[in-house]
Amino acid sequence: MTRPEIIARPFWLQRDHDVSGVSGTGVVAHGVLWPDGTASVRWTGPRPSVVFWDSIADALAVHGHGGHTRIVYADEEQP
Template sequence: MQRFQLIRTEDVSGCSGTGIVAEGVIFSDRTAVLRWVVAPCSTGFYASIDDLIFSHAHEGRTTVEVIDKPIPAEFAGG
């Protein structure tokens, strides 16, 4: 499991602002959960971190900054 922050350099929708706009977790099976830190603070579940990035990257204007080092496969059940 790895924690991450969603960092937005440009707010194309005018809703979330810039800087750290969300935080989340990537599970060992690549499932991702995202929690917005800007109102309204909603939570989203994604089949993969790639799906989350596809939905929220805004053509490179948003990045995922992983906080934790990956867990080695032998400890992650992989």
Template sequence: MTAPGQLKRLFALDRHTDISGVSGAGVVAYGLETTTGLVVMRWLGDKPSTVVWESLEHAMAVHGHNGATDILTLDGPFPADLLPTLRAAFARILDVASIVGHLGQEIDEFLTAPGRVTA
């Protein structure tokens, strides 16, 4: 398994035009980028999700909507009323990363155990 690297930056995706009609305009996701390029993002809204991308370029190729979304580097200080939203988003990102990290060895054991392949 490739090491995730160190934290490079925290960012927000700011959508100034909602082309799809799903996410709305404004900040639609928060994320982190590592020194290896790995990106983990937490989508906001009615149906939040946490996703992992190999790179920010890959994520923007799908979600950038041809320039309708900007990447804003987060470097604080942050307004007190925004801190709960930021903490919740990044806590969920860390929860997902922890789950994936713990499952890595279990998945490897499952894949290499005899008699596990079924049709």
């Protein structure tokens, strides 16, 4: 029996500037981009939560802070 190749891409959300003054900067969430294009995001901080999105673009539309938060994929991290 052949197993299907499933590639989930881990990432984190890196916030470079906190426009709200509440959520902070640096790594604000960890996540996984699933093969079907959906994403799971686990927010960091004193009250962490997990959110499931239909796409990573939807997550950034809500939490991207106007381009001040970016996705960093673990397999593309530069030393």
